[in-house]
Amino acid sequence: MATTEMVDLAVEVSKQAYVPYSHFPIGAVLLTKDGEIYTGVNIENASFGLTNCGERTAIFKAVSEGARDFQELIIYGQTEKPISPCGACRQVMAEFFEPDLPVTLVSKDKSTVVMTVKELLPYSFTDLT
Ligand code: THU
Numbered sequence: 001m002a003t004t005e006m007v008d009l010a011v012e013v014s015k016q017a018y019v020p021y022s023h024f025p026i027g028a029v030l031l032t033k034d035g036e037i038y039t040g041v042n043i044e045n046a047s048f049g050l051t052n053c054g055e056r057t058a059i060f061k062a063v064s065e066g067a068r069d070f071q072e073l074i075i076y077g078q079t080e081k082p083i084s085p086c087g088a089c090r091q092v093m094a095e096f097f098e099p100d101l102p103v104t105l106v107s108k109d110k111s112t113v114v115m116t117v118k119e120l121l122p123y124s125f126t127d128l129t
Pocket residue numbers: 019022024026041042043044051052053054055075083084085086089
């Protein structure tokens with residue numbers, strides 16, 4: 001699927017976000033090297049710290065179904081500038097994605113910035129050695 005189509009899909013899936021507290025929906029689309037698509041949204045909780053971000057939902061769905069090789073991630077939020085993923089999500093990206101994997105960040109008017117995982121989280125902690 002082309003990046004522009006995945007941006008549109010991220011906007012569409014964000015409508016499934018469970019956001020009764022923030023009212024700030026996020027949609028994520030994760031493309032595997034096989035061309036499979038996994039989507040995700042943020043899922044909040046009355047105990048706020050239990051909230052799962054949209055991009056982590058997509059990554060966890062994919063990993064839980066056996067996917068390991070990823071090509072591209074799209075994250076959409078209703079922000080003025082392209083959405084900036086939180087630190088926890090950057091760490092999860094570093095766990096499962098190659099350092100040069102492109103992450104397309106999308107704003108409410110669909111303007112985009114593409115950053116690699118290593119640009120989002122330089123000098124990341126990735127193993128115990
Ligand atoms: N959120 C995401 O899902 N992804 C991001 O990249 C930024 C923040 C969510 C978490 C919470 O549900 C809401 O946005 C406000 O922080």
